[in-house]
Amino acid sequence: EAGVVQSPRYKIIEKKQPVAFWCNPISGHNTLYWYRQNLGQGPELLIRYENEEAVDDSQLPKDRFSAERLKGVDSTLKIQPAELGDSAVYLCASSPGTSGGSYIQETQYFGPGTRLLVL
């Protein structure tokens, strides 16, 4: 079974340009996450979807970042305009989303990430 797929794997852009990242989660997984991982840091959640609904987007910088998951399957994260500080690895993860609110954390399966460099 295929894992989480992300594209592109690498992206180099100039500041003020727009950029978009795409994620296809594991088939059947209802929950999708976007994380940002800065150099030397652990991943930080940007947004979490339950099917089509964004249920946790409090850490998404909404002035320049947007995300969508229109059909509850794949998702796109966009930055417009990009700033130098946006250089990071953007990770997508998915989980089954069947825990029913249990406190036991579901297993999140991560993709390989998109490495963004803003010049």
Add this chain to the structure above:
Amino acid sequence: TQLLEQSPQFLSIQEGENLTVYCNSSSVFSSLQWYRQEPGEGPVLLVTVVTGGEVKKLKRLTFQFGDARKDSSLHITAAQPGDTGLYLCAGADRGSTLGRLYFGRGTQLTVWP
């Protein structure tokens, strides 16, 4: 903001040595997970611990969750070069943001042949 402190930040050892890495917080978590991340890849889950005082073993890796569910440790016996990677701990929020994981900065482990 919940903060997970991991130590040491870097660890470089010879094959066959034992090691322990730590994950500490002032917050209580409903569960805690350990991940390993290799260069150019996303983190891969190693274990989830849920109960205070819980100990789980995965081959040469032993994970322990603190009694108060605020800290955890990972012990590796007879480390091998294949153990090289970034070890991340992540705590699950018990509150309204159910499902959010808070990651530490990680311990970068290098095991030399």
